[in-house]
Amino acid sequence: MFDSLSEKLDKALHVLKGHGQITEINVAETTKEVRRALLDADVNFKIAKEFTNRVKEKALGQNVLKTLQPGQLMVKIVKDELTELMGGDASGINLSGSPSVILMSGLQGSGKTTFSGKLANYLKKKKSKNPLLVACDVYRPAAIDQLHVVGDQIGVPVFSDRENQDPVSLAKAGVAHAKANGHNVVIIDTAGRLAVDEQMMTEIANIRDAVSPQETLFVVDSMTGQDAVNTAKAFNDVLDFDGVILTKLDGDTRGGAAISIKSVVNKPIKFIGTGEKMEAIDVFYPARMADRILGMGDVVSLVERAQEQFDEEEARKLQKKIAKNKFGFDDFLKQIQQIKKMGNMKDLMGMIPGAGKALKGLDIEDDAFKHVEAIIYSMTPEERSNPTTLNASRKKRIAKGSGRSIQEVNQLLKQFNQMSKMMKMMQGGGGKKMMQMMQN
Numbered sequence: 001m002f003d004s005l006s007e008k009l010d011k012a013l014h015v016l017k018g019h020g021q022i023t024e025i026n027v028a029e030t031t032k033e034v035r036r037a038l039l040d041a042d043v044n045f046k047i048a049k050e051f052t053n054r055v056k057e058k059a060l061g062q063n064v065l066k067t068l069q070p071g072q073l074m075v076k077i078v079k080d081e082l083t084e085l086m087g088g089d090a091s092g093i094n095l096s097g098s099p100s101v102i103l104m105s106g107l108q109g110s111g112k113t114t115f116s117g118k119l120a121n122y123l124k125k126k127k128s129k130n131p132l133l134v135a136c137d138v139y140r141p142a143a144i145d146q147l148h149v150v151g152d153q154i155g156v157p158v159f160s161d162r163e164n165q166d167p168v169s170l171a172k173a174g175v176a177h178a179k180a181n182g183h184n185v186v187i188i189d190t191a192g193r194l195a196v197d198e199q200m201m202t203e204i205a206n207i208r209d210a211v212s213p214q215e216t217l218f219v220v221d222s223m224t225g226q227d228a229v230n231t232a233k234a235f236n237d238v239l240d241f242d243g244v245i246l247t248k249l250d251g252d253t254r255g256g257a258a259i260s261i262k263s264v265v266n267k268p269i270k271f272i273g274t275g276e277k278m279e280a281i282d283v284f285y286p287a288r289m290a291d292r293i294l295g296m297g298d299v300v301s302l303v304e305r306a307q308e309q310f311d312e313e314e315a316r317k318l319q320k321k322i323a324k325n326k327f328g329f330d331d332f333l334k335q336i337q338q339i340k341k342m343g344n345m346k347d348l349m350g351m352i353p354g355a356g357k358a359l360k361g362l363d364i365e366d367d368a369f370k371h372v373e374a375i376i377y378s379m380t381p382e383e384r385s386n387p388t389t390l391n392a393s394r395k396k397r398i399a400k401g402s403g404r405s406i407q408e409v410n411q412l413l414k415q416f417n418q419m420s421k422m423m424k425m426m427q428g429g430g431g432k433k434m435m436q437m438m439q440n
């Protein structure tokens with residue numbers, strides 16, 4: 001996420017981070033580089049200029065030249081300003097109505113339908129809600145199908161009526177259906193167009209007036225940079241929406257939209273989309289995002305994601321197996337599945353402080369476990385539960401079956417054995433033993 005911006009900011013702040021002599025000129029030079037980095041990330045010129053002016057003012061005001069660690073103070077100032085620019089505190093979603101009505105707006109292809117599904121899934125799982133999805137795109141039958149596919153995937157019902165060509169009455173019928181069937185949240189997916197157009201705006205405004213949503217959300221593709229900001233402005237002028245959803249932050253986006261949108265429309269970014277899967281949704285925390293942009297990682301989010309995937313029942317079963325020396329490759333596979341559910345590898349790595357920089361240039365595949373899984377899938381069930389049976393000829397067969405080399409198979413076995421040993425030690429309260437092993 002925002003690799004290039006992070007790198008440029010790091011470079012800009014590097015002068016002051018080192019022990020070189022700090023002068024007013026240095027500070028000016030640094031802020032100029034910061035501004036350039038922001039402009040390269042497609043941040044609006046005016047915003048970038050105001051941003052660096054504030055940073056400079058604060059730096060000189062706090063007497064950055066006289067502090068012992070001017071570099072660190074400068075990083076902190078930039079971080080605070082970035083946080084402020086992106087919205088300060090995280091803002092929640094208003095679920096006060098009964099049912100609460102959430103209206104989605106945005107251009108076609110921005111990720112509205114996908115996000116409607118993600119939000120329904122999030123509210124169902126994390127907030128114990130009983131959502132209903134409503135399909136209001138009367139122009140594209142495929143859009144209705146798509147919402148049904150999404151609904152089936154997450155086990156959330158979808159209200160649609162292919163006979164009805166009037167989105168306003170459809171939305172109303174959807175809300176009535178929710179009331180009658182005990183749904184406490186209604187998410188209305190509307191039709192988008194490829195570009196801002198008056199008819200679309202009138203239509204969505206009419207829907208809004210008819211159903212009085214608690215939340216009108218504007219969904220925008222972060223990859224579109226400055227266009228995202230302009231579109232947001234156009235929608236906000238008509239709809240006065242409540243919050244922004246930034247999608248596709250997992251892609252190669254430069255970051256401009258995330259940084260500029262709040263100050264242009266003065267509405268908070270509420271959620272971000274970080275992938276095509278239904279789980280790829282995150283609450284937007286400006287401070288955590290600022291940390292990530294400055295290469296400080298985001299350990300809090302990482303731990304939260306791990307906790308979300310943690311299954312106590314499974315953990316207990318695993319513990320028993322380890323105690324009985326019965327940990328096998330099937331369990332190993334399960335562990336991999338859990339890690340994969342936390343997000344794609346690149347994204348997870350980006351949350352570890354400093355990892356982004358350390359891993360720069362390394363091509364981490366989204367599906368980093370693909371080869372390991374292929375090897376394990378080429379084992380027989382017997383081999384998976386009894387890895388000690390893996391002799392040379394079996395290894396050769398597995399390598400052939402998975403299309404990997406013998407070395408890779410051996411490497412995996414070695415890692416597996418080390419992991420089993422380590423887990424066994426942790427079980428036996430063998431902290432000391434483990435320390436010894438690590439020192440050796």
Ligand code: GDP
Pocket residue numbers: 106107108109110111112113114115192247248249250251272273274275276280
């Ligand atoms: P809509 O026309 O606004 O309803 O947009 P869709 O929900 O159909 O999304 C358009 C495309 O973007 C689809 O291929 C989605 O899978 C993809 N998409 C949506 N959100 C994300 C995201 O956060 N990350 C990525 N990588 N793709 C996304």
